Amino acid sequence: MTFDSYTDVFDLDRLGFGEHFFAGERIDAVHVQSRNNQWYQHTGMEAACASVRAAVRGYDRVIAYGSSMGGYAALRLAGLVGARTVLALSPQWTIDWRRAPWERRWAENSRVFEDVWEGSVPPPPIDEAFVIFDPLLRDRRHVQGLEHEGFRFQRVEIPGGGHPVGGFLAEISLLRPAVLDVIAGRFNPGQWRQAALQQRATSAQALLAESSRVSKARIGRRLALLQRAAQIAPRDPIVLSRFALELAWAGRPADALAYHRQALEIQPGQPTLLMHLSCILEIAGDREGARRVMAEVCASPTSEFYRPRLNALMVPPAAGRQCPGWLRRMMGGRPSLLAGVNV
Structure with missing residues (x-):
């Protein structure tokens, strides 16, 4: 049961x-x-x-x-x-x-x-x-x-x-x-x-979890762990998406979008992947693009988890703040959101 x-x-x-x-x-x-x-x-x-x-x-x-x-x-x-x-x-x-x-x-x-x-x-x-x-x-x-x-x-x-x-x-x-x-x-x-x-040591999911425990200040270490995870599981959309999100945080938006495109090709329309895309666009400065993506996610019946993200994007960011608090917290240690585990 x-x-x-x-x-x-x-x-x-x-x-x-x-x-x-x-x-x-x-x-x-x-x-x-x-x-x-x-x-x-x-x-x-x-x-x-x-x-x-x-x-x-x-x-x-x-x-x-x-x-x-x-x-x-x-x-x-x-x-x-x-x-x-x-x-x-x-x-x-x-x-x-x-x-x-x-x-x-x-x-x-x-x-x-x-x-x-x-x-x-x-x-x-x-x-x-x-x-x-x-x-x-x-x-x-x-x-x-x-x-x-x-x-x-x-x-x-x-x-x-x-x-x-x-x-x-x-x-x-x-x-x-x-x-x-x-x-x-x-x-x-x-x-x-x-x-x-x-x-x-050979698990992409374990590397994903380890990266979430590493301080935001150690961006190089987080990137290295997620890159290894992506090499181990090149067809895992969540792994690719998390690596893309970290690349964006490291100031590499073009690389981030390339990896994230691969993730969405594997699992189109998946809400968590789309939320990550919205984050990448926001980090890259395309706040309107980020808002449109989240509006698409929230337009269909979906988890209440995503609604606050859209609400936050509807409000102008505080002056001098590079990224919203919820995004900083997520990048600082939120566990991976896994999809498709059905055993």
């Missing part, structure tokens, strides 16, 4: 998280979708979970699985859907700004977060649970919050794996065996973790 993660696509006809993978493996699965990015805080969620529980009642082994927002739901709703095993990749404890003011990655969602059932549904009575995450990120504080609240699981720490850690695991071909081993009840987290750590 899977729970979908944060999405830019609000059409419920989209594939569920891992749907293609489980169909290919001939594993029966129920996929829980969310119409928006409210961390499943919907009235009637408990009734919906009861329907799912009834649908899987005849199975001997039921596993809840999700990544990021989906990992949050898999852990918190496992008991309600009848799962006795959980696999959560980079889950949150909460995004409620009153409880986790340090969590700013989903600031717009945190600002309007409404606790519908989070505080009333207790930790589930499960047999085993595995939480795989990067302890170098804020994800560590989420894991600590979950433990403090009474959730019981095995930590599987992957330093440098990024958020969500599934992108790194898929790249090094260790996500599939982990999922299948958890399903079969034979997952060995210690042995599996060692195999994952040995492959960080």
